[in-house]
Amino acid sequence: MHNVGSVDRAIRLIxxxxxxxxxxxxxxxxxxxxxxxxxxxxxxxxxxxxxxFRFCPAYRLLGIQTCARR
Incomplete structure (x- = not known):
């Protein structure tokens, strides 16, 4: 399951x-x-x-999701 959105992903990559x-x-x-x-x-x-991988374990633990919900 993905929990890193597009903007967050670009910032992380850069x-x-x-x-x-x-x-x-x-x-x-x-x-x-x-x-x-x-x-x-x-x-x-x-x-x-x-x-x-568009997945952040820390986000999972904190219940954060920056990607759009389906």
Missing amino acids: LGLVLLLSPFLAAGSFAGLGAWRYAIAAVGLVLIATAA
């Missing part, structure tokens, strides 16, 4: 791509973060996955 790529493309500015840059990339990967 933000996920930024978070996934920024620690590696701007390595100099993230150099002091050490292992945190991998955590930032992991959050980006989770956002991309939730956008791709």
